[in-house]
Amino acid sequence: MENEGIVELYQPRHTLIGRDGITMIPHFLNRLGAKKVLVVTDKGLVKIGTAGKVTAVLDDAGIEYLVFDGVEPNPTTKIVYAALDFYQKSGCGALIAIGGGSPIDVAKAVSILSANGGKIEDYNGVNKSKKHGAPVIAVNTTAGTGSECTRAYVVTDTEAKSKMLMVDTNCLAHLALNDPMLMVGMPPSLTAATGIDALTHAIESYICNIHTPYTDALALEAIRLVSKALRNAVHDGSDMVARTDMCWAEYMAGLSFSNAGLGLTHAIAHQLGGFYNIPHGLANAIMLPRVLEYNRPYCMGRLASVAQAMGEKVDNLSVDAASKQAIEAVRKLCADVKIPPLCETKFRMEDIDTLAKNALLDTAAQTNIVRATLDDVKTIIAKTYYEGVVMKKVNANG
Numbered sequence: 001m002e003n004e005g006i007v008e009l010y011q012p013r014h015t016l017i018g019r020d021g022i023t024m025i026p027h028f029l030n031r032l033g034a035k036k037v038l039v040v041t042d043k044g045l046v047k048i049g050t051a052g053k054v055t056a057v058l059d060d061a062g063i064e065y066l067v068f069d070g071v072e073p074n075p076t077t078k079i080v081y082a083a084l085d086f087y088q089k090s091g092c093g094a095l096i097a098i099g100g101g102s103p104i105d106v107a108k109a110v111s112i113l114s115a116n117g118g119k120i121e122d123y124n125g126v127n128k129s130k131k132h133g134a135p136v137i138a139v140n141t142t143a144g145t146g147s148e149c150t151r152a153y154v155v156t157d158t159e160a161k162s163k164m165l166m167v168d169t170n171c172l173a174h175l176a177l178n179d180p181m182l183m184v185g186m187p188p189s190l191t192a193a194t195g196i197d198a199l200t201h202a203i204e205s206y207i208c209n210i211h212t213p214y215t216d217a218l219a220l221e222a223i224r225l226v227s228k229a230l231r232n233a234v235h236d237g238s239d240m241v242a243r244t245d246m247c248w249a250e251y252m253a254g255l256s257f258s259n260a261g262l263g264l265t266h267a268i269a270h271q272l273g274g275f276y277n278i279p280h281g282l283a284n285a286i287m288l289p290r291v292l293e294y295n296r297p298y299c300m301g302r303l304a305s306v307a308q309a310m311g312e313k314v315d316n317l318s319v320d321a322a323s324k325q326a327i328e329a330v331r332k333l334c335a336d337v338k339i340p341p342l343c344e345t346k347f348r349m350e351d352i353d354t355l356a357k358n359a360l361l362d363t364a365a366q367t368n369i370v371r372a373t374l375d376d377v378k379t380i381i382a383k384t385y386y387e388g389v390v391m392k393k394v395n396a397n398g
């Protein structure tokens with residue numbers, strides 16, 4: 001499919017990457033003519049002062065704002081409607097999302113719903129809305145989700161216990177902002193999980209069935225940067241070189257998957273998030289190696305390039321061996337940044353049928369390099385689970 005026909009490319013209208021980028025927000029709000037804005041964030045980011053760094057900039061510029069801090073991880077339809085109600089009663093003309101994927105996704109949903117009406121499920125799928133919503137300034141505080149630069153947002157359907165993936169060019173941010181200073185306080189475990197999420201975006205978009213030369217370039221550089229910087233960012237959160245590298249990596253990986261597609265890792269991770277509230281980055285990090293093993297026969301050449309981008313010495317290896325090396329390098333990176341096994345999460349084997357069925361229906365599964373069967377997905381999940389159990393026993397026995 002690649003390189004055939006017309007390809008449309010997507011990106012946020014404006015992007016800022018770099019230290020103290022948040023000081024530029026008033027400039028963009030003034031150009032939008034927005035007199036009052038709604039800040040969408042979560043209580044944790046208010047508590048640790050990250051949201052306050054952004055609102056201080058608004059205070060200094062004399063910009064009026066209100067704060068909705070009710071976003072939670074894996075945001076539900078209920079949270080989206082609460083934020084929408086707050087927005088519609090506030091008289092605000094723009095949204096500033098501060099956070100990782102969750103607050104940014106809620107702001108995108110509010111933007112689409114306020115302009116188009118209806119219910120969230122009306123927009124489940126691809127380009128279901130008619131109008132671009134209120135402008136969103138997406139201030140990213142994690143280096144992982146890529147939500148600030150993508151045309152996608154995810155909302156958990158509380159009743160169905162699954163996630164809806166809305167892919168919609170009308171939700172693209174007016175401004176995507178990656179300021180590494182906002183990421184300094186991120187704890188090691190969150191840095192690790194969101195960093196592997198970025199790696200997963202890059203690898204899945206690189207090996208998916210609708211990649212292009214544009215997304216390939218973005219993905220390979222993102223893979224190189226994550227491999228170079230993530231261990232350092234996890235080890236020392238104040239390492240600004242590593243934090244800045246991760247800003248670039250996550251943004252490029254986000255653009256890559258937004259313009260290509262994802263794969264089975266995300267399709268399964270979305271279910272683990274919807275079912276057990278397992279954080280998105282963590283769910284991806286846990287599933288990635290086994291999904292790559294499943295996909296490997298269909299994309300060996302591409303995985304060999306992944307190995308190279310990860311800094312592995314593969315020049316003298318066969319394509320088959322180099323592709324295996326890529327998966328080993330992913331496993332090693334996950335181990336080095338201490339990603340826990342599936343058996344240490346709330347996952348229960350008795351749910352495997354439902355999880356696998358829903359994963360196959362997920363939008364991300366549609367662009368996986370090979371069409372998986374129900375048994376394939378169940379096997380991937382079961383192998384991941386039991387592999388973790390064995391590893392845990394080995395570690396416990398010293």
Ligand SMILES: [Fe+2]
Nearest residue numbers: 145197201284
């Ligand atoms: Fe992701």
